[in-house]
Amino acid sequence: MRKLLCAVMLISVLFAACACANTAEPVIPEITDEDLYAVKMEEEQWPVIDGAPMFLRFYTAAAARMLETSEEEASRYVLSSSTDFAYRDLIYGRADIIFSFLPDQEYAELAGREGVTLACYPVLNEAFVFFTSPDNPVDGLTIDQLRGIYTGQITNWSEVGGKNEPITAFRRSEGSSDHAGLVQFVAKEEELAPGPTEERPGTMGETADVPKDYDGSSGALGCGYLYNVSWQYGLSDLKLLAIDGIEPSASNIQNRIYPMISQVCAVIRGGEEETQAGQLAQWCAWPLGQKLAKEMGYEPNMPVDETTLSPAESAPGTEDGTDWAEGNAVPRGSGKTLHRNALEWSSELLYNDESRYVSVPV
Template sequence: MGIRKSIKYFLPIILMAILLISCKESKGEADKTGSWSQINQTIERDEKWQKIVSGSPFKLGERYVKGSWYTGKDDEKEDYYGIEYGTYPSLDGSTVAVPMAMEFARQHLDLSDDDAKDFVFFNTTHQSYENLIYSRPNSGGMIRSTTTFLDENQPVDLIIATEPSQEELTLAKDNNVELLTEPVCYDAFVFITHKENPVDSLSVEEIQKIYSGEITNWKEVGGDNAKIISYQREENSGSQTAMKNLVMKGIPMLPPETTKVSIGMGALIDAVAEYKNSRNSIGYTYKYYIDTLYKNENIKILNIEGISPSPDNMRNSTYPFSTCYYGVIRKSDKDNTGGRFLQWMISEEGQKCIAQAGYITLK
């Protein structure tokens, strides 16, 4: 066997061994990749948590021995396992939806918090849309306590994500895939600045002018005489799509070379809060994200038109940038696992589970 063929043959085995060793040593800590790299808070059920679902039709399938590996003690071996998805959907999605998917795993599969952290592996918004459109698997999940890996060949059935970008819609069309999107809960798209910035509210027009380059100094909106440092996200991130569709509405944004582009929502929040001249910075994100998943005590949320992003203001759309998270499936799968689970998500029982995870429900 040649060197190149040997590497090709043994590399997957080596990578699997590394992952398995990591599983044993990390004691339940989720791998800090994908969406987990953008979360700095612990996600656990609170003291008032309740079991809502009983007799769930959504269950994992058969568990089987996938292989064995050396434990490092003499010649001792230990089995590791694979498990089929069965009637439970293969999920992917945006970072903001990770706690929702964890709650689903607790309710339907009776997973512990530690196992749910590893079971839910989301690739962030754009990658999850690509996985759904191309019918690709999301093979990052596992049940660590039993060294059980999810079926690596099962295509993604459903994603929980922010709205698709125009590029993602075009990608679906080019691949003859029609997406079915269903709102599952509310959130607010919010603008943040440093807590010491004297400005507490901006108008929609002022936001648009800041991000189109027409307003460049905080004194133009009632603040200090200081240059506005505006941060935006990379193309096709969920927040960048919302910024274009919900806020700018066709108004061209500052080009990347004249503004600061942050790769990752957590990085944007830290930049607004911590970097040099951060008091003069502005950025955007989702309220649930900074309330639950990535906290920083040095930022504050700006009101828009004097209106706060409260739950009631989201539901009745009084807050100007109220938005939703969506369950998204391939329309051809409407009657299959993904479609059935999506219908459960918007049912009364599904909405109770979503509420328990801390989201603003539809009803």
């Protein structure tokens, strides 16, 4: 089976402190459909893969597909640490590809100091959700209301249209992806109020106060990334709340209408697009990898057309002769076929939320 020989469009995103981003003019490579083949790798070629535990099932399954083996066997070839360790491993050369959220300013600056660029291929959309008991009459909250709740300014459900009952706002421990999401989308620069805690045994026989898990009580409010929430609690006994009037439905997440979405990327070092790690990143971002994401219970970054994605099909496309490109359909033979773009993070980058995503018109 032929390897995927993809020329990558790297968009240099330059940031100025406290200013909007300026983007360099993108170079759109002209490629042919013959370039877009499914990737198969041999065991001895396999790159070192790391990533956040939330995405382990996806990249293990991708490894299994490309090695043509079972997921159990493929698990021998992947690591799962944390966002922090994964980025440091990639930057310092201990990993070849990682699966994680887009790099924040800390990792961009670390990469710059080490002379490394980070090429990010969008593969998944993860929604940060808030949930409560199905018996709670409140169906949605605004971001301002959530900020008031988690900073301690709003303490009773009656203040947001519910019953006269105290709000118990649960949150995860600092350092977790769920805690980072709460800070990113809700708290911003404000300090979070203390959440419920409980004593648990420590490693040396002592006890420690740790954040208490969501308990499903009538006044409880929980939060976290949807994939984590669905695996930890199941969704049948939860009410997912609309945020600013928008529900976290699959279509709203896919179309990026829901207001709290983080993009998950396959990240490699810039300049290594033609390595095995680069081929894996591109495969995950293209339709065969996107179909796999859907099968594994994740929300893919691009729409998945079930009629075009059988494993036997070599080139992505639809029955009407179009290719996927940045979420749009591009006519084949138009000379405008786009590869999934990689966002190149360089030493000059200063990070801000408004500049994360680059939309490339076709």
